[in-house]
Amino acid sequence: MVIKPQTRCDTAQRRREIALAARQLIADKGFEGLRTRDIAERVGINVATLHYHVPSKEALIELLAQSLRDEFIARQERRRRDGVTSLDRLRLEFADFRDIALNNPALHVVMTELADRARRDEKVAAVIRPMQLGWRDHIAAILAAGRDDGSLRPDLDPDAAATMIIGAMINARRHDKDIAFLDRVTAQIERALTRAGGSGGGKP
Amino acid sequence: MVIKPQTRCDTAQRRREIALAARQLIADKGFEGLRTRDIAERVGINVATLHYHVPSKEALIELLAQSLRDEFIARQERRRRDGVTSLDRLRLEFADFRDIALNNPALHVVMTELADRARRDEKVAAVIRPMQLGWRDHIAAILAAGRDDGSLRPDLDPDAAATMIIGAMINARRHDKDIAFLDRVTAQIERALTRAGGSGGGKP
Amino acid sequence: MVIKPQTRCDTAQRRREIALAARQLIADKGFEGLRTRDIAERVGINVATLHYHVPSKEALIELLAQSLRDEFIARQERRRRDGVTSLDRLRLEFADFRDIALNNPALHVVMTELADRARRDEKVAAVIRPMQLGWRDHIAAILAAGRDDGSLRPDLDPDAAATMIIGAMINARRHDKDIAFLDRVTAQIERALTRAGGSGGGKP
């Protein structure tokens, strides 16, 4: 589609372009629809040239996974610098997820596809799993701190709750195109993790 | 792999066998690795025979989606008959998910793959989406009842919480092979939806 | 398309129905598009039943050729009984071709396809060639008689002229859907075979 007349340029730059093109294509057509020729076309180079920079499709997918992880971790690092209270930091997580959903939806789509693939591709798993565990640990740490400083409920299981939060956000995006629903879900999470409403719950 | 000497049998039965074989293969190798020849081999029939019963790969995937939906809905109907209190019924949801995770893990794996595919395949979407919405609505109804009868916290947003619950369970299964972690997650969900622990949460 | 609920009936009748269905299908889709399943469907029977009556596709094509020849020869016999003068009998040939073109166009289309096939199929050739030669001889005989009785020009080469006439009629039907053009061609043939117009031809 997007064919720009390409001049020669160094491998590092080309590999970045290739990873980006692959990501967009996966977002459009899924993993099974990913073709090296299409990637090359999108970058504006020949298939043979693509193979010069990335030797095989397997290597390409690894490259893609790494590029995804790099971006994901960079975002996480950025978040780490902000937020004072635990609740602030948790809300920052919600806000960042919301930002990606709005401005870079391909990121989540491709992450999901890669997560599926990780199940049967060790090389992908080696890149993706640590990233996912890192995310969970990051949120779990926030939750643990919040529990300990009393801003979150004391019966929190940080790992379990972090898993719940991540799953909830991802699932909220699955069908509803409407971003407002994601907001309802994160609001619900927040309420659920702080304290029960007035007269709520159980037999006294 | 598994070639059982097959005798003749009618189309309805063969289609069931084919759907089952396809499901197992997708669980093993994912959607992109699904080959009609492999399915036929697994059923113990010729590829041409497979095409006699299921005219195209597209139709095959639709059949697969339908078979999944049928099984899923049957399970849901079964659950509907049991449980007295809202909490009982919620716990039944957890238990059923747990049962599938233990005894029929392919079901969840394939459901996830189909959910991804639904994003770009209208026919699959037409089968899968209603099923997913049905699940969410089913749980949301339980939650709404629980909120209204006081067994669950009054600030519940049933749709948002149902989405959270489903996402949490699915995500709990994603990496951890350990079923115990799923139990921790559902326990956390339960605590989060009932009442805040003793001294927990908020500004005192 | 046309599926009539079929009862059992004898092979001779079934073979006639099959030949007719095959003829219509070839007229529609050409030889390369001829499928035994389509024929069976058109007759309203199962493919296996078709093979019961006509053992193979080769045999089917032979059957088709024979059915064509039978109809063609029957028409020729009918013409043979009419016409007094040579010119009358020639005009009867034109009229009969015209009649087929109007009322049974599939006949000519299929005959052309079979003629092509005869080039590389000895069995078809064995049926079709005698039919074509018979037609030519039939017309050549008319021409020879006309030449001898003075109603046609004396420098006629009957075989060559008969070949010309048949080719002219067939070619007249090839592109022009308009039957009027066939009439112009046969009129031209007639003029050409009788005598030169008034001041026509050559340097005096």
Add this chain to the structure above:
Amino acid sequence: MVIKPQTRCDTAQRRREIALAARQLIADKGFEGLRTRDIAERVGINVATLHYHVPSKEALIELLAQSLRDEFIARQERRRRDGVTSLDRLRLEFADFRDIALNNPALHVVMTELADRARRDEKVAAVIRPMQLGWRDHIAAILAAGRDDGSLRPDLDPDAAATMIIGAMINARRHDKDIAFLDRVTAQIERALTRAGGSGGGKP
């Protein structure tokens, strides 16, 4: 069959070789027997390479039709430069047809097959029809000139007669391998279009 060790060469040249190979194969086995693998083998390349140069069988047949038309039109242009009188030019037509029949018989065979196919293939029709009409018009123009300058009979219908001539020549080649018969037919045509022999025709 004929595998020549092939070196690399550019697409234009390869497409020419492919068109030629396809023509020979159709002459041998007809349209229905045309297989991409056979064409590739004849050219001495891999099937995939064939598809690299000609993307589909449909495109291949269009290429074939164009190559045929190009050769046919080139011949017609060559004829146009020669011949003084109308009769000379008409005889040039006969001679050229005769030359093809002797030295390039595949040309006529394939043209016939393509003409049949044109009936149900619009793309082929778009290439073949103008070629056929061009041929007819070319001959009709010769005949009209001959009629007007008195070298041909005055009652000529140029279009009808041109159609007759073409059909006659084609039909003369259909069964008789003997080229002498074509000569008898063209001689008959010539006589028929000039003037009636001595005492010939009509009622005295």
Add this chain to the structure above:
DNA sequence: CATGAATGAGTATTCATTCAT
């Protein structure tokens, strides 16, 4: 670095034909 051409190993699908009932 870059590319047009080439290729082997697949991949879904088709079709005439056969078999068991």
Add this chain to the structure above:
DNA sequence: AATGAATGAATACTCATTCAT
């Protein structure tokens, strides 16, 4: 006489990968 189910052998077409320039 009839049929639903089954099959082997093809067939066009695809795709990641390689090679020569």
